[in-house]
Amino acid sequence: MAVKMIKVHGSGNDFYLLDQTQFQAPLSDADLKQLAINICKRDGAGLYDGADGVLVVDKSEHPQVLGRMRVINADGTEASMCGNGLRTVARYLGTQNSQEDFRVQTMYADLKVQAVADFAAHVPAYSVEISPVTFDAQTLGMHANNDATTIINEKIPALSADLKFSAVAVPNPHLIAFVDHATLVGPELGRIGKWMNDGQNQIFPDGVNVSFVEILGPNAIFVRTFERGVGFTNACGTAMSASSLMYVLLHQESTDFNQEIHVTNPGGMVKTVVHQGADEEYWMELIGNATFVRIVTLPLEDALQGDYSPATATETGEQTAYEDFVTNLAEV
């Protein structure tokens, strides 16, 4: 049996999108894990250029919801959410069903998604809801500062003598620090990110996505992320949303709710808007590209065994348009 997958990305955070409805019987969780570990490997060991994870699309279990997304990280672990991935799944389901405004089932919420104006020619863009948000240490799986119930803009002395962190789940867990440029590009993010995701540490035993954020100007931030289950990534959509939330909460002198924030990252840029709902709950809009790079087909047995020699691929041509878009960003 052949498996068809689409190589997709949002801000260079790249995935293989796998539609389970192509199979008579869906792949088991063990097979999905093995597939992700195999095909995501970098440096020529995975399928083509590898990936940060696999986005598993399936039928929704809920009424009025167009489809379901599951997220398998490159190391085979399952994440509760993926902001960049959700934009590409929104495009996939929207195109298939001729709908522009609908909901997608994720692990903890049926999230609103919407097609928006292209970022540039052949750079389609989608807006997706990021929620629910909580600062609760138990939900975050966090044991810091003598088991504090929340950490908001506070030092965690065990992690760093200088940096102040905020811990927030959106709903996947994020640890965020606002830093200067030297720290943003320095080794500290890698040190903390690797340590917090080593499976041995007592602070985040289940791991956490760690981001450093530099404020570039009013409503303009740069976010660099070390992702749980992946490592350094070009961009992490939930991290950029969580960072935008902390920017609004901690930097009211230069921003506020309901304002568009320009978020650049090593792979491109997105826009975010932070909202506070009627019940005081926070939620974010994440707006960015949803690029389809190539369509790949190979026998399922070979994909599961890591033999990619029979794979065939059809390029969409969208990657060139995306690269032009990023080049133009740098020139602005």
Ligand SMILES: N[C@@H](CCC[C@H](N)C(=O)O)C(=O)O
């Ligand atoms: N890249 C994603 C987040 C993927 C999940 C993360 N690695 C986790 O384990 O929480 C995004 O765009 O949000």
